Amino acid sequence: MKVAFFNTKSYDRQCFGQANEKHQHEIVFFESHLSNETVSLASGFPVVCIFINDYLNAEMLEILAQGDTKLIALRSAGFNHVDLNAAAKLGISIVRVPAYSPYAVAEHAVALILSLNRKVHRAYNRVREGNFSIEGLLGFDLYGATVGVVGTGRIGAIFAQIMHGFGCKLLGHDTYQNSTCLGLGMEYVSMPEILAQSDIISLHCPLTPESHHLIDAEAIAQMKTGLMLINTSRGGLINTQDAIDGLKSGAIAYLGIDVYEQEADLFFEDLSNEVIQDDVFQRLLTFPNVIVTGHQAFFTAQALANIADTTLTNITEFAQSGTCKNEVKAETAIASK
Numbered sequence: 001m002k003v004a005f006f007n008t009k010s011y012d013r014q015c016f017g018q019a020n021e022k023h024q025h026e027i028v029f030f031e032s033h034l035s036n037e038t039v040s041l042a043s044g045f046p047v048v049c050i051f052i053n054d055y056l057n058a059e060m061l062e063i064l065a066q067g068d069t070k071l072i073a074l075r076s077a078g079f080n081h082v083d084l085n086a087a088a089k090l091g092i093s094i095v096r097v098p099a100y101s102p103y104a105v106a107e108h109a110v111a112l113i114l115s116l117n118r119k120v121h122r123a124y125n126r127v128r129e130g131n132f133s134i135e136g137l138l139g140f141d142l143y144g145a146t147v148g149v150v151g152t153g154r155i156g157a158i159f160a161q162i163m164h165g166f167g168c169k170l171l172g173h174d175t176y177q178n179s180t181c182l183g184l185g186m187e188y189v190s191m192p193e194i195l196a197q198s199d200i201i202s203l204h205c206p207l208t209p210e211s212h213h214l215i216d217a218e219a220i221a222q223m224k225t226g227l228m229l230i231n232t233s234r235g236g237l238i239n240t241q242d243a244i245d246g247l248k249s250g251a252i253a254y255l256g257i258d259v260y261e262q263e264a265d266l267f268f269e270d271l272s273n274e275v276i277q278d279d280v281f282q283r284l285l286t287f288p289n290v291i292v293t294g295h296q297a298f299f300t301a302q303a304l305a306n307i308a309d310t311t312l313t314n315i316t317e318f319a320q321s322g323t324c325k326n327e328v329k330a331e332t333a334i335a336s337k
């Protein structure tokens with residue numbers, strides 16, 4: 001099929017080019033995001049492929065439908081950036097990559113924990129400047145620490161397995177109890193309990209209306225003193241201004257995030273020659289006990305290969321049968337909220 005790929009980087013072009021050898025779709029790669037300004041580029045393409053920071057609203061979907069687009073292939077698991085109801089009304093199908101490497105994301109959460117705890121980011125800079133003082137670099141043993149996992153699905157369960165290997169005590173919070181996690185001795189508790197008892201909390205639940213700002217001033221007030229908060233899930237789970245207040249008061253002792261509420265204006269671009277206008281984000285970067293990475297948790301060779309393979313297989317399946325097992329329906333989205 002003729003596919004318009006938006007928001008592509010060199011690694012996408014390489015990975016998808018390689019994976020397409022077996023599918024032979026007619027791919028055109030665009031570097032630009034899909035936006036109100038660029039949506040007309042997709043005219044005449046039955047398939048449009050986008051990434052997590054390409055927002056698709058009703059107006060853009062209407063333009064795509066007029067240009068004969070029938071399928072939106074998301075190269076992501078999340079679909080909160082697409083107006084599913086508008087797509088359904090226009091007869092446009094949406095497919096996604098439900099899982100590509102839960103290990104990649106879980107391992108990145110652990111990288112943030114280890115870096116924050118042992119202050120690797122600060123030690124790296126000090127040693128490069130000939131400063132070998134270890135003042136201020138005191139960490140704590142992970143062995144015996146209580147780790148709270150909010151959302152014990154695919155990624156949360158693997159994260160729990162890794163932390164179990166460190167000898168941590170595991171607490172979980174989820175509507176469903178995961179048998180792998182129960183097998184590791186995880187105790188499921190309420191949100192106030194996980195906040196009060198955990199030394200480290202890692203967020204692995206999706207962003208829904210219910211989980212939006214799950215961590216706000218009220219939640220921060222219930223946290224155990226000295227808590228480390230990790231978010232590799234979605235930025236909107238944390239109220240950033242409240243987290244900044246929590247860092248200033250000491251209620252949050254460490255913050256490691258790979259996702260940020262307003263990341264669409266920042267992440268995946270080289271802005272090193274520009275003045276960043278987001279003052280909330282800039283304030284976050286001033287704390288010595290905060291590490292921010294730019295939505296790279298998924299970024300491993302295995303995950304990229306899986307994303308490319310599943311996306312192109314989704315398109316092939318749709319071309320052959322008009323349906324796809326990885327289709328996201330408007331009612332699925334409502335059910336998962």
Ligand code: NAI
Nearest residue numbers: 151152153154155156173174204205206211232233297298
């Ligand atoms: P999953 O669907 O396997 O697991 C999510 C779990 O969260 C489910 O068990 C669900 O019951 C639970 N949940 C839903 N709402 C909840 C709430 N309010 N409180 C507690 N638990 C709740 O999803 P998976 O594959 O583990 O992914 C988790 C999240 O990771 C995704 O939603 C996505 O936002 C994020 N992600 C981030 C990436 C990155 O590069 N930073 C890459 C891939 C996913």
